[in-house]
Amino acid sequence: MSVAATECLLRMYDEHYELEDYQSGVPRWCTGCGDNAILAAVQRLCRDEDLRPEKTVFVSGIGCSSRFPHYMKTYGFHGIHGRALPVAEGIKMARPDLNVFVNTGDGDCCSIGAAHWIHAVRYNMNLTVMLHDNQIYGLTKMQASPTSPRGLKSNTTPRGTYLDALQPLTVTLGVQNVSFVAQAVDWIPELLYEIIAAAFRHKGFSFVRILQRCPEWLPHLYEPWVKDPQKMLILTHERGIRISSSLAKVYKNQESHDPSNLNRAREIASLVHEVPVGILYLNPDIPCYEELRNAGQLRSSRLIKRGLEAEFDKFTVWPQRTEERAQPRD
Ligand SMILES: Cc1ncc(C[n+]2csc(CCOP(=O)(O)OP(=O)(O)O)c2C)c(N)n1
Ligand code: SF4
Ligand SMILES: [Mg+2]
Numbered sequence: 001m002s003v004a005a006t007e008c009l010l011r012m013y014d015e016h017y018e019l020e021d022y023q024s025g026v027p028r029w030c031t032g033c034g035d036n037a038i039l040a041a042v043q044r045l046c047r048d049e050d051l052r053p054e055k056t057v058f059v060s061g062i063g064c065s066s067r068f069p070h071y072m073k074t075y076g077f078h079g080i081h082g083r084a085l086p087v088a089e090g091i092k093m094a095r096p097d098l099n100v101f102v103n104t105g106d107g108d109c110c111s112i113g114a115a116h117w118i119h120a121v122r123y124n125m126n127l128t129v130m131l132h133d134n135q136i137y138g139l140t141k142m143q144a145s146p147t148s149p150r151g152l153k154s155n156t157t158p159r160g161t162y163l164d165a166l167q168p169l170t171v172t173l174g175v176q177n178v179s180f181v182a183q184a185v186d187w188i189p190e191l192l193y194e195i196i197a198a199a200f201r202h203k204g205f206s207f208v209r210i211l212q213r214c215p216e217w218l219p220h221l222y223e224p225w226v227k228d229p230q231k232m233l234i235l236t237h238e239r240g241i242r243i244s245s246s247l248a249k250v251y252k253n254q255e256s257h258d259p260s261n262l263n264r265a266r267e268i269a270s271l272v273h274e275v276p277v278g279i280l281y282l283n284p285d286i287p288c289y290e291e292l293r294n295a296g297q298l299r300s301s302r303l304i305k306r307g308l309e310a311e312f313d314k315f316t317v318w319p320q321r322t323e324e325r326a327q328p329r330d
Contacts, residue, residue, distance in 0.1 A: 029064060109131050179282070183280065
């Protein structure tokens with residue numbers, strides 16, 4: 001065998017990864033927590049896409065769901081509550097070549113991090129964002145979040161919440177430059193995987209809201225939809241996702257939805273009793289901010305040094321030359 005062929009085979013071997021190559025530690029989530037299903041789907045996706053671990057970053061804020069980066073054998077940043085998105089944007093700006101994923105909770109994204117969320121949609125950077133929506137603050141032991149249903153009793157709302165829940169899908173669909181919005185549920189692994197995979201393949205800010213069960217604090221929250229498949233509305237389309245025939249026999253309530261139809265996407269996002277699952281909206285033509293700004297231009301150490309020196313020079317007060325000072329005045 002020629003040297004070139006051997007090298008080629010070695011490279012192929014090197015660049016093929018197994019599930020174990022992405023698995024790190026033993027997740028500390030409760031038994032039955034939907035975060036486990038999301039982790040399994042993401043590890044499969046990394047394996048199937050052969051993502052190089054050293055070229056992949058998971059960024060999170062604070063919360064149960066935000067422990068996600070600890071369980072991925074890639075780069076990771078378990079950040080500050082509400083700040084996952086700006087950190088991820090900074091990483092993408094400096095290193096547009098990396099695969100950047102964000103895992104954020106409903107408190108993390110829709111409460112303390114809400115301003116970052118809105119602007120991140122508008123900036124449309126190429127990130128894959130998973131909103132783990134258990135409709136509660138899980139880590140801090142059951143406080144109401146903006147997505148909690150009206151009337152929910154919690155530690156901070158002992159008489160029940162007074163307001164209707166904020167709807168992450170309709171909010172995201174209302175922001176300028178929105179380019180990808182989908183919804184998944186942790187209890188249909190096949191679609192969870194397909195939807196996260198489509199989000200990853202989309203170039204732009206891919207926002208996936210995942211209905212995530214928290215058996216510890218809200219064990220019955222999603223029960224009506226888990227128990228009755230007819231309450232789910234599966235969105236299928238050649239430009240969206242397709243479902244297997246075996247799944248189609250169980251989830252018969254389907255709609256062929258063209259994800260380029262923004263108005264229909266908004267109507268679907270506003271449905272009250274049915275839970276839509278699939279891709280609501282997709283627009284591949286929105287430019288990514290990192291490309292508009294030529295991100296990554298300061299990556300080489302030589303260029304970084306030159307850039308820093310140019311910045312510092314702006315503030316330098318040059319000392320007068322000795323000979324100029326020595327000149328007697330007339
Ligand atoms: C600045 C700041 N404020 C508040 C907290 C306390 N805190 C930690 S996690 C959390 C909410 C987590 O809820 P969510 O984002 O929904 O994640 P989950 O635990 O449900 O996955 C809060 C309020 C904090 N760590 N930092
Ligand atoms: S408290 Fe809820 S969200 Fe947190 S790990 Fe347990 S089940 Fe999951
Ligand atoms: Mg939560």
